[in-house]
Amino acid sequence: MNTCALDGCSAAVAADAPLQLCLNHLLEAHGWVIGEIGETDVLPAPCAACGSRLGVRYPSGWLCALCEWRVGDRPDMTAAPRVDVVYYLRYGDRIKIGTSANPRRRIAALPHDEVLAFERGDRALEQARHRQFAAHRIPHTEWFEANQGLADLVAAVSRGVTDPWSLYSLWVSEAIALRA
Incomplete structure (x- = not known):
């Protein structure tokens, strides 16, 4: 032995x-x-900044494994960071391409059947997408007839994402972490 x-x-x-x-x-x-180096484990409670359940435990305390927020600290949500997104909504056989820094409020005000995807970007990207699919645009709107090119773009943007809202939450939590 x-x-x-x-x-x-x-x-x-x-x-x-x-x-x-x-x-x-x-x-x-x-x-x-x-x-x-810490030990990855389930957080005692969801992260207050991003809602993740995965954390890294150190002798000094927990950090969220997703956004690195220190568990126990209260995030300053009074001044949430601006995260611009281009969103893709389906309503019947039409798709809307729009942009917002507050997609929850904006999308809640729009008729839609499904939130298809989010793409990080602002008005410049939205306008580029409008030009890209101009042949399918419903005149004087931000709505487009469903077409293969647009379906392919939405599939590429949403590849690996099961819930667009979780991706948006990730972007917001990253912006909060970078600000802190």
């Missing part, structure tokens, strides 16, 4: 141990690593 590689320690080393260290010294090393 092997013994611990540290001088003065004659404790046995488990056969499957990743290092030639006894259990006590492995646990001591593990504690040191957690103190240096």
